[in-house]
Amino acid sequence: MNWQATTLAAGDNVATVLQPIAAGETVAVWTAAGVIAITALEPVALCHKIALADLAAGTAVIKYGQCIGQTTAPVRQGGWVHVHNLRSRRAQAAGGQTT
Amino acid sequence: MTSPAFDGFRRPDGVVGVRNHVLILSVTGLTGPTARRIGRAVPGARVVTTPYGSGLVGADAALQRRALTAFGAHPNVGAVLVIGASPPLVDEVVASIALTAKPVEALILDDCDHDALTLTERGTRIAARMMREASRARRVPVPLAELFLGMECGRSDPSSGLVANPLVGAVVDALIDAGGRAVFGETIEWLGAEHLLTARAASPEVARAIEAAVLRRERNAIDAGLDLLGNNPGPTNIAAGLTTIEEKSLGAIAKGGRSPIRGVVGIADPLPGPGLYLMDAPAYAPESVGGLVASGAQLVLFTTGVGNSFVSGLAPTIKISGNPVATRRLREQLDFDASDVFERRASLADAAARLQALVLEVASGTLTWGEILDEGEDVVSRLGPAL
Numbered sequence: 001m002n003w004q005a006t007t008l009a010a011g012d013n014v015a016t017v018l019q020p021i022a023a024g025e026t027v028a029v030w031t032a033a034g035v036i037a038i039t040a041l042e043p044v045a046l047c048h049k050i051a052l053a054d055l056a057a058g059t060a061v062i063k064y065g066q067c068i069g070q071t072t073a074p075v076r077q078g079g080w081v082h083v084h085n086l087r088s089r090r091a092q093a094a095g096g097q098t099t
Numbered sequence: 100m101t102s103p104a105f106d107g108f109r110r111p112d113g114v115v116g117v118r119n120h121v122l123i124l125s126v127t128g129l130t131g132p133t134a135r136r137i138g139r140a141v142p143g144a145r146v147v148t149t150p151y152g153s154g155l156v157g158a159d160a161a162l163q164r165r166a167l168t169a170f171g172a173h174p175n176v177g178a179v180l181v182i183g184a185s186p187p188l189v190d191e192v193v194a195s196i197a198l199t200a201k202p203v204e205a206l207i208l209d210d211c212d213h214d215a216l217t218l219t220e221r222g223t224r225i226a227a228r229m230m231r232e233a234s235r236a237r238r239v240p241v242p243l244a245e246l247f248l249g250m251e252c253g254r255s256d257p258s259s260g261l262v263a264n265p266l267v268g269a270v271v272d273a274l275i276d277a278g279g280r281a282v283f284g285e286t287i288e289w290l291g292a293e294h295l296l297t298a299r300a301a302s303p304e305v306a307r308a309i310e311a312a313v314l315r316r317e318r319n320a321i322d323a324g325l326d327l328l329g330n331n332p333g334p335t336n337i338a339a340g341l342t343t344i345e346e347k348s349l350g351a352i353a354k355g356g357r358s359p360i361r362g363v364v365g366i367a368d369p370l371p372g373p374g375l376y377l378m379d380a381p382a383y384a385p386e387s388v389g390g391l392v393a394s395g396a397q398l399v400l401f402t403t404g405v406g407n408s409f410v411s412g413l414a415p416t417i418k419i420s421g422n423p424v425a426t427r428r429l430r431e432q433l434d435f436d437a438s439d440v441f442e443r444r445a446s447l448a449d450a451a452a453r454l455q456a457l458v459l460e461v462a463s464g465t466l467t468w469g470e471i472l473d474e475g476e477d478v479v480s481r482l483g484p485a486l
Contacts, residue, residue, distance in 0.1 A: 002443065008261065016257045016340070018441060046424065047257040047340035047404070064260070068291070068346035081342070088327060088343035090291055090317065 003028040003035050005050055009065030014049040014081050016063075021050065027078075041078040049081040061086050105246065105462040106238035107397075108177065111200035115245045116174040117397045117462040119236050120145045120413060121229045123222065124171045126164075126192050127152045127184040130208060133215045134182055137222040144226050145176075145412050147477045152184065154485035164191065166367035166479040169393035171196040171203065174247075175413050177236055178202040178229040180222055185209050202229060238464065244278035244373070246462060249391030249399040249414065250354040251283065253384040256339030256404025260350020262421025262440045262447070263402035268356035269451035270400065270458055275358040275375050282370060282394055283355050284378035284387050287316045287331055291345025292352045296377070301359045308363040312379040331382060339405050339422075354402055366480055367393035384409045386480045388416070393479070398462055408432055412475030415467045417457065434467050 004025075005015040010032040021027055021044040029036050029052065036052070044050050049063070055075040060067045073085045107115040121144045125134035131148035138146035147170045155163055171179040171192060179196055181203065183189035189205050196203045204225050211217040250267055252259055271281045289296055293313045300306035320327055332341040341347050361374035367390050370376050380390040384407060388399055392414045399416040401407070406429045410416035420426050423438035435454055439445035461467060469475055 006261070016261060018443070045340065047422070049257075049340070049342070063346060064349040066292070066295075066345070066349050068349065069343040082340075083337055083342050086342050088291075088345060090327070090344060 003030040005038075006030040007032070007052070008063055011062055011065050013052050013055060013059075013062045015052055017044045017046065017048060017050055020044070020046050039078045041076060042080050044080045051075045051077055051079045051081050053077050055081075104240045104242050105459045106464065107241045107245065107462065108174075108236050109239055109241065110174060110177075112198075114174040114199075115241045115397070116177065117246075117415060117464075118175040118413070119177040119233055120175055121226060121233050122147060122171060122173075122176045122179045122413070123226060124167065124179055124181045124192070125149065125183065126167050126181060126188050129184040130182045130215075130218070133218050133222065136215075136219050137180070137182075137226055140219070140223040141226040141230055143230060145475070147412070149479060151481070151485065156486055157483065159482040159485070162366060162482055163479050164188070166389065166393040168192050168195045169367050169369075169395070170413060170477055172199050173392065173413050174395065174397055176201070177233040180204050180206065180225050180229065182206045182218065182222060183208070202232065204229075242277075243274065243459075246274055246458075247280040247282075247370070247395055247397050248274060248458075249282055249388065249394075249396030250402075251285070251384060251388050251391065251399055252288075252351055252354060252402040253407035253409065254335055254403045254405050255341065255347065255350065256336065256422060257341060257346075257350065258420065258422040258441055259402050259404045260346075260353055262437045262450075263404075263419045264350055264353035265447060266421075266437055266440070266451050266454050267354040267400045267402055267419060269447070270356075270455050271354070271375065272356035272358055273455060275356065275373075278373050280370050280373050280376075280395075281355070281358075282364070282376045282378050282391055282396060284366075284380035284390055285351065285382035286312050286377075286379050287320070287327075287344070287382050288348045288351040289313050289377070290317055290327075290348050291343070292348040295349075296352060296355075296360060299357070299360045301361050301374075305360060305362050308379075309360070309377065312363055312377075315379075335405060354400070364394060366390040369395055381480055385476060385478045388414075389478045390480065392477055398458065400458070403433070406432055408469070408474050410467065410469030410475045412477050415461050416469050416475070417461055417467055418469065419454065431468050431472065434461075
């Protein structure tokens with residue numbers, strides 16, 4: 001069985017890509033429920049994350065079956081999820097100021 | 100485990116070393132360069148130094164003393180030459196190390212007419228004699244339960260949480276099941292995963308200690324005006340695909356396996372008993388590894404994503420990565436290549452069995468890349484301002 005991306009637990013809404021992905025590429029994603037196909041909307045570098053569903057701004061991003069932060073902008077299925085659209089829910093200075 | 104035992108050095112006080120180092124231990128900043136000069140004159144001797152001295156106060160001074168003494172008392176050290184600028188600290192450190200019944204000698208700059216060259220000459224003769232005597236020691240079979248592992252990750256990427264850390268966790272679980280000891284620190288990298296750690300706490304007190312330790316670090320970050328994003332994960336982590344501290348932590352804690360957590364110890368504190376412990380300590384690799392080794396870890400399992408050349412000088416440090424690009428590039432840095440798991444050519448269980456075999460082999464004397472290339476250093480954290 002081969003796949004280009006993997007989730008780490010049931011309920012994950014992002015997958016880690018196991019090889020560099022080009023825009024428009026169909027990505028086979030391993031999930032606990034079986035392998036699913038997602039079309040990449042943009043390039044995703046090795047080990048970076050791809051959205052498995054449309055995520056509205058403020059959605060909890062789930063990896064390892066756990067919340068790793070929330071989206072700061074809407075992300076469409078197949079989009080690249082990284083620091084430009086995801087941030088921590090922890091250790092933020094009062095008022096959510098960022099440096 | 101493929102073999103129930105490894106070959107180690109049984110010390111006079113009963114503890115077991117996986118190496119038999121002669122250590123030149125400089126306990127004052129003034130004598131560091133002399134310690135390094137003696138080390139160069141006696142190839143194979145290890146050197147630990149500190150840049151600090153009499154200005155340290157309170158808990159900071161206590162930690163320096165405890166950790167430097169612990170490096171000397173470490174099971175991987177067969178004999179120690181302690182050098183320092185003036186008697187009280189040297190005498191204290193020597194008295195503590197002498198409790199292990201291993202050979203320990205002292206040289207003090209005050210007794211050498213404040214002449215570093217005199218100290219060098221006397222120290223070189225002592226270290227040379229110690230090397231000869233230490234080489235008479237022979238390894239004997241010892242049970243796995245006498246192994247004490249420290250776990251560390253540095254320059255991690257998403258492959259660390261996917262492959263390398265779970266592999267280490269599997270080895271740690273097998274060791275704990277056999278009655279051994281293990282510890283990992285990097286408190287800030289429990290943040291976002293603390294609920295998974297507290298769920299494994301052996302008692303409510305331990306769970307509270309874990310929560311309190313994480314909260315303290317989180318508050319430190321906030322008080323410093325830090326947005327953790329950009330500090331931890333750092334730029335290298337982020338470029339490699341990590342995003343938030345939560346994501347990094349959830350991957351990082353996998354290196355601790357699934358065993359119950361017996362307690363939370365301070366930097367350089369010995370473990371109260373067998374089992375898995377957490378160390379409340381900084382995350383930066385030299386400080387983190389220094390604390391684990393000072394607590395008595397004989398061997399360090401160090402996972403990395405993109406590569407990290409730092410190792411302990413006293414405890415052989417096995418470098419493990421599952422990143423296929425890094426493992427192809429860093430052939431003389433990474434001791435264990437887990438990229439076959441990343442590339443779906445091998446199962447995690449098969450790779451864990453191979454890693455367990457390597458751990459026992461290194462514990463029995465096989466050299467790591469870090470040892471061959473002499474990358475090692477052992478340092479102590481600072482806790483506050485000096486006078």
